[in-house]
Amino acid sequence: MVSGVTLPVETDPGGTAPADPTPRVVVPELRAVFADRSMRFRQLARGRNDADYLVFLSTLAAAQHAVAGEGGSTLDHASGGDPPLDVTSLLRHVDWHVDLDRLLTRLRPDATGNLLAVVEAMDVASRTELDVLAVAMLEGAPAPVAAQLAWMPIVAAALQVTWTRAASKLDPARLRCATTATQCPACGYAPVASVVQTGGERTGRRYLQCALCACEWYLVRVSCSTCGATDGVSYLKLEAEGEGEQGYPTVRAEICDACRSYLKVIDRSRDGFAEAHADDLASLALDVLVGEHGYQRSGPNLLFAPGTTDD
Ligand SMILES: [Zn+2]
Numbered sequence: 492m493v494s495g496v497t498l499p500v501e502t503d504p505g506g507t508a509p510a511d512p513t514p515r516v517v518v519p520e521l522r523a524v525f526a527d528r529s530m531r532f533r534q535l536a537r538g539r540n541d542a543d544y545l546v547f548l549s550t551l552a553a554a555q556h557a558v559a560g561e562g563g564s565t566l567d568h569a570s571g572g573d574p575p576l577d578v579t580s581l582l583r584h585v586d587w588h589v590d591l592d593r594l595l596t597r598l599r600p601d602a603t604g605n606l607l608a609v610v611e612a613m614d615v616a617s618r619t620e621l622d623v624l625a626v627a628m629l630e631g632a633p634a635p636v637a638a639q640l641a642w643m644p645i646v647a648a649a650l651q652v653t654w655t656r657a658a659s660k661l662d663p664a665r666l667r668c669a670t671t672a673t674q675c676p677a678c679g680y681a682p683v684a685s686v687v688q689t690g691g692e693r694t695g696r697r698y699l700q701c702a703l704c705a706c707e708w709y710l711v712r713v714s715c716s717t718c719g720a721t722d723g724v725s726y727l728k729l730e731a732e733g734e735g736e737q738g739y740p741t742v743r744a745e746i747c748d749a750c751r752s753y754l755k756v757i758d759r760s761r762d763g764f765a766e767a768h769a770d771d772l773a774s775l776a777l778d779v780l781v782g783e784h785g786y787q788r789s790g791p792n793l794l795f796a797p798g799t800t801d802d
């Protein structure tokens with residue numbers, strides 16, 4: 492579909508640290524985060540070869556939105572840790588399975604074919620089995636059982652609901668950014684992408700967004716989120732190959748020659764509906780392109796399961 496490379500070293504209009512009151516950390520708004528994501532997946536699906544995949548993710552995000560409002564979890568009462576929702580230490584002690592059960596209940600009525608088989612298998616899976624899978628997924632390891640690969644996006648969706656709901660209740664003023672930008676100040680997990688924001692004092696500022704809890708934290712533009720380098724940072728993007736085709740100007744890969752890593756930048760000033768998870772999965776061709784240049788992606792998209800799309 493699209494290919495091409497540009498390697499401009501950009502100047503950064505927001506390159507210096509912002510004066511207060513630009514917030515350093517922003518917690519997710521529970522009534523918006525999954526609803527916006529669902530809408531964006533559906534919007535992006537139009538006219539694409541992988542429309543079925545994106546529509547499924549829209550349905551999954553809509554189910555997350557409904558479940559997020561259904562009730563709480565024990566994570567909502569976590570206290571004292573640093574970071575407060577530390578996923579590494581809390582995962583096995585939190586009842587995220589309740590949110591998983593709620594998600595499966597919502598997915599089941601309309602599920603057919605492979606999805607129905609997945610829902611039915613997950614319904615009877617043991618907690619231990621699901622915990623082992625969740626740990627592997629968060630660590631970026633393969634599924635312990637190959638057939639469970641297709642479970643991963645649904646396990647991820649449940650964990651996101653549990654962690655995002657709890658993060659939405661935190662006081663952002665009490666969250667401290669870690670010494671490296673690769674760790675979410677709320678849960679310690681990695682960013683899915685960064686987003687150039689619009690709206691109020693955040694306009695034009697770049698924030699990393701947590702792949703798990705959707706918390707956002709500020710990072711100066713044109714700097715590597717992995718190693719902090721500012722020299723040797725450049726950008727790759729998808730460009731239209733032929734007439735009538737469109738590139739994907741909303742999404743660029745920020746690549747770093749110092750540590751050979753990259754993470755995408757989703758630019759909401761180019762499209763106000765752009766959303767980190769959805770636009771990331773709609774631009775997988777960019778990951779392929781950047782991979783061919785020898786750069787390693789630094790943060791995961793937990794909704795992605797390899798082999799589930801035609802891309
Ligand atoms: Zn987080």
Ligand SMILES: [Zn+2]
Nearest residue numbers: 715718747750
């Ligand atoms: Zn770097």
